[in-house]
Amino acid sequence: MGEDNMDYYRELFDLIEKQHEWRSKCINMIASENITSPAVRYAIVSDFGHRYAEGLLGGRDNGLQLFNRFYQGTRFFDRVEALTMKLAEDLFCAEHANVVPTSGTIANLAVYNALSENGDGISGLSVQAGGHISHTHISCAGVVGLRDISYAFDKDEMNIDVDESKKILLKEKPKIIMLGASLFLFPHPVGEMREIADEIDASLIYDGAHVLGLIAGKKFQEPLKEGADAITGSTHKSLPGPQGGIILCNKNIAHRIDNSAFPGLMSNHHLHHVAGLLVALAEMQEFGQEYAKQITKNAKTLAQSMYESGFNVLCEHKGFTQSHQVVVDVSSIGKGNEIANNCEESNIIINKNLLPGDSLKDTDNPSGIRLGVQELTHLGMKESEMKAVSGFFKRVAIDKENPKKVREDVSEFMKDYNKVHYCFESKLPV
Numbered sequence: 001m002g003e004d005n006m007d008y009y010r011e012l013f014d015l016i017e018k019q020h021e022w023r024s025k026c027i028n029m030i031a032s033e034n035i036t037s038p039a040v041r042y043a044i045v046s047d048f049g050h051r052y053a054e055g056l057l058g059g060r061d062n063g064l065q066l067f068n069r070f071y072q073g074t075r076f077f078d079r080v081e082a083l084t085m086k087l088a089e090d091l092f093c094a095e096h097a098n099v100v101p102t103s104g105t106i107a108n109l110a111v112y113n114a115l116s117e118n119g120d121g122i123s124g125l126s127v128q129a130g131g132h133i134s135h136t137h138i139s140c141a142g143v144v145g146l147r148d149i150s151y152a153f154d155k156d157e158m159n160i161d162v163d164e165s166k167k168i169l170l171k172e173k174p175k176i177i178m179l180g181a182s183l184f185l186f187p188h189p190v191g192e193m194r195e196i197a198d199e200i201d202a203s204l205i206y207d208g209a210h211v212l213g214l215i216a217g218k219k220f221q222e223p224l225k226e227g228a229d230a231i232t233g234s235t236h237k238s239l240p241g242p243q244g245g246i247i248l249c250n251k252n253i254a255h256r257i258d259n260s261a262f263p264g265l266m267s268n269h270h271l272h273h274v275a276g277l278l279v280a281l282a283e284m285q286e287f288g289q290e291y292a293k294q295i296t297k298n299a300k301t302l303a304q305s306m307y308e309s310g311f312n313v314l315c316e317h318k319g320f321t322q323s324h325q326v327v328v329d330v331s332s333i334g335k336g337n338e339i340a341n342n343c344e345e346s347n348i349i350i351n352k353n354l355l356p357g358d359s360l361k362d363t364d365n366p367s368g369i370r371l372g373v374q375e376l377t378h379l380g381m382k383e384s385e386m387k388a389v390s391g392f393f394k395r396v397a398i399d400k401e402n403p404k405k406v407r408e409d410v411s412e413f414m415k416d417y418n419k420v421h422y423c424f425e426s427k428l429p430v
């Protein structure tokens with residue numbers, strides 16, 4: 001390695017060290033992130049990360065029988081993937097799981113590719129109302145040529161307005177009806193949308209990217225039981241697995257979904273992440289209910305405490321939230337950009353967020369901030385810590401205290417929260 005190349009190498013390892021040092025002193029409340037347990041991390045750096053397993057696991061009549069790989073060398077991984085699928089099916093009460101997608105967006109694309117055709121409609125929430133771009137033509141719905149149809153949204157309820165949306169859907173007749181969102185406080189009306197889907201012969205898909213950990217912990221809602229044909233999702237938000245995607249679906253569409261994922265969209269999938277997912281699912285099976293219950297308690301406590309400190313927290317009349325998220329309108333105290341930047345200066349990592357009523361033009365400086373408590377909960381925080389976190393927000397955003405002073409106190413506070421909870425005890429070297 002030449003001197004210059006060694007410089008890149010040194011700089012990278014220096015940056016990794018700085019990242020770890022800085023982030024261990026930060027309160028992270030990005031609602032789409034989480035940290036993984038030591039055992040998940042061990043699986044991710046295992047030899048599976050060097051290997052290929054092209055082909056699908058098939059013929060699982062006895063639960064774990066394996067066929068259809070194109071390369072040799074997969075004997076142990078085949079068992080890993082079969083176990084991961086089985087555990088996912090058990091945990092989400094699904095007839096079939098596909099763990100091939102490498103992200104939530106790819107999981108959505110696989111479903112669209114399987115169940116719709118170029119020119120069909122897809123309905124979902126607009127981005128301003130909390131929908132994800134992958135439900136629209138600007139992302140993967142556009143890749144397969146789908147046409148966007150937005151639901152009517154009830155801002156007070158922070159939910160889909162079913163009656164008004166029904167009129168739109170009966171007229172536009174989308175082939176894919178998407179539920180789920182990125183700004184997601186309350187369960188979506190799966191049962192009512194099932195009835196509409198049946199009337200217009202559409203597939204009903206629930207994007208659980210944000211709330212899979214809550215669903216696994218028997219909180220929030222049970223989309224498949226309530227009538228969805230499939231759940232898609234990321235495996236790394238409230239579900240604390242490695243970054244990846246998953247599809248859980250009914251048997252009648254399993255074959256189409258599998259073929260869409262492979263060979264449709266993926267050649268090789270990420271075997272190490274499947275192994276990590278197996279650990280995360282086993283940990284959810286063991287500790288998920290306790291974890292999900294604490295997440296929802298923490299979110300409500302944070303929201304109540306911030307509300308009492310003078311923040312305009314959305315949906316006070318509905319108990320603020322039933323998910324891992326808390327949404328705050330900061331338009332009167334500096335708007336999303338300023339608040340998110342000042343929080344970062346204070347070692348509190350959050351994101352600015354469009355709120356219903358904002359225009360897409362406000363994307364760079366929207367009215368809201370979105371806070372997720374799933375990672376703090378995973379680090380063992382409970383209600384009293386949420387009140388402390390609320391106090392930090394007040395100092396930064398309402399009292400406008402110097403962020404440097406708050407940063408010192410946040411760093412001190414975080415010293416007690418560097419260990420993952422709700423996971424198997426592990427002496428693994430990570």
Ligand SMILES: Cc1ncc(COP(=O)(O)O)c(C=O)c1O
Binds near residue numbers: 233
């Ligand atoms: C509702 C929703 N669906 C899908 C995704 C995409 O997931 P990924 O980032 O894993 O592609 C996100 C990302 O945040 C999301 O919020």
